[in-house]
Amino acid sequence: MGRQPRRALGRIDHKAVRTSTAALMARLGVELDPDRPARGLSIADQQIVEIAKALSFDARVLIMDEPTAALTGSETARLFSVVETLRAEGAAVLFISHRLEEIFELCQRVTTLRDGRWVASEPLSGLTQDALVRRMVGRDLAELYPKQDSRVGETALSVRRLTREGVFRDVSFEVRRGEIVALAGLVGAGRTEVAQAVFGVDRADAGEVRVGGAVLRPGSPTAAMDAGLALVPEDRRQRGLVMEMSIERNIGLTGLDRLGRAGLVRRALERGRAADWAVRLQLKYGSLADHVGVLSGGNQQKVVLAKWLATEPTVLIVDEPTRGIDVGTKAEVHRLLSSLAADGLAVLMVSSDLPEVLGMADRVLVMHEGRLVAEIPRAEATEESVMAAATGLAAATGPTGDDGATGVTGVTAEGTRT
Template structure:
């Protein structure tokens, strides 16, 4: 794996880790050189994040060695990792929503004045500098919990980048970012590489890997598969190594003939930043809401589902008005939603996979106040087989599943419900390419079955690849409809950023 004559800055040798009877890492090797970006790829559950958590001091290996500059070291806690110049941007947010952005950025390193009191002015000034370094226009005085998932991720990236670490691990750092925000991050990453930092980049987005990486290492089922120079391989080679099979048609979009209007949204607004928004989704059609983070896509989806209150406008399903004063009424009307943050908004992590899937359809399996557990289990098993979820996970807490399998569990809940309208908000965020293909296949099957599918996606190839129409949002409104068969990524971005409108000298497209 190592190149003769080139001593790695970091080397992990024969690292093994078990969680009970599960062998998460089986004697894996990995090395990292100064001044390189090394992509670590594999499906969810392949062992990538486990290896990085060992490097970060969050968990301890069972066996194996960690070498820095050729010398063996022990990393027993996150503080020791930081002392060695190692910083980690985790896939799941590691922030405090109740605190301000500035407080989160200063956490553990709060500036003090000469009297020992917190120096808030210095903290704000420092926060402005850290956010400006990655091009994030965020007010550091705002509570972090008020920001979108994408904005919260930017704050965590700013905090990690500000540490000027020799080794920076980025675990799906752009999963919740817009295209523009991701481009800012790419610039920061390339600047760090040019300054001699060593970066581990974990991503399921092939275009990112091919843009940034010098080398690619693939893990599968907790084992090391191979390391290759990125210039010597093709994306199809990596996919084959990751999943052990070819994925000829990733998006599974075939010819579709939409039917009657199922979801009809008219002049929906929150009375302030978002709306009025009107849209329709027909039976057998997939429509994607695209745009930058903050454009209002998620807000529209949540208002349709009743998770957030709409102060104006109407929603109808199959011609019947929906008074969506809450998700319960939306669900009763035939609307289902997979939210962008599965852990915070969709799953009960301490409850079993079976309970999480059955939750949306309990009234189907009860009578006289008694739930028929046998019927529940049989129906849940059917959906798990449909989504290729291992039946052995049935009784496990949902929090123990990989990100991709957690997303499948949320999808299974609504497939069991057999809703007429499916709203999928960032359905493949943080999901490996094998699971992505399976989710895209389910979306295609839903459309083929006559369902109306509304998708929110920041992944432009995905938005174009799975949908029939794209509705581009900017500043809380739909500004353009595009035909996915002819649309390009550039088309979407020009309308999302308002570039065409500014060129034409007008306020709107």
């Protein structure tokens, strides 16, 4: 944009634009049509376009701010190979990330900041993740997943043979009060799509969803909210917030019926509600009247959580609750989810962060290519067992029965059923 090659009379050379764009995509190892509108691309593909734009400058210093936040493992690996090539060619790369494993994989030196202040600059050789976390947030790595013990109660959410043709099929599971159930799997396995179908954003072709024993009307988010469901979406900026509105207005959006009189919103009630949740979630802001866009990613996520928790839900569905937020805020979100579960809330957590899944979930449901293939209790969940199911090397299938039992079968890599 703004640097298009020109032909005679100053007209844009569209053929040259397409050729150079295709070459950049090939350099990144992805296939994207140069003529395709950016608006319709996935978050990951939009990120790829941004990276390609940066590479098009042939810059000697490249600053990458959370470049892998929405990328899959294979896309991240391709990006890292490009970064290594740039480094070998003499370019300097400033890589900003909250993913510690990426820092240790890619970088040679690390500078740590805490609350806007410099803490340390040092070589990564000899430094451990736990030591780096202590510099970042002042506490140990183990405290990032403060899982509380909770009393598991009756079934709050029951999903039976939910199917959306071409996306996912025959998905059945339950979430009980007081527990955190993680929905895990590789990108594209259908996790987000299941969550959206449960909430009614997408209409399922078959199956049913029950909340507290009552069947939900399919394809109706309003019915889901009335029944006690809340959904914190994966993309907070596009689907969770109205970026042009204030912090207090965003928090109040889910409760306009309780904040209004004769069709008019009572500003005092709206501001009071927002102020209460800002305190409860330790929101960092200048003024509640500020646009939500001025907040950091972690504080934006807190606003989305406040908006939905204000509805006093029975079931909270959170899709990638800590994506793109700093380690300290991540620990705060984890502590909040654990506290909510301890208070009796049923939490369905969709996450591609495996340490988060293992650290926070009471049960792990694993999806593979649109099917729910494994249910693993917390005591048995390991990186190996979850990844084996997610990649199709092992599977455990069987919808939850009316008595709450789940039929489980395993398949080894050689295909022998166990």
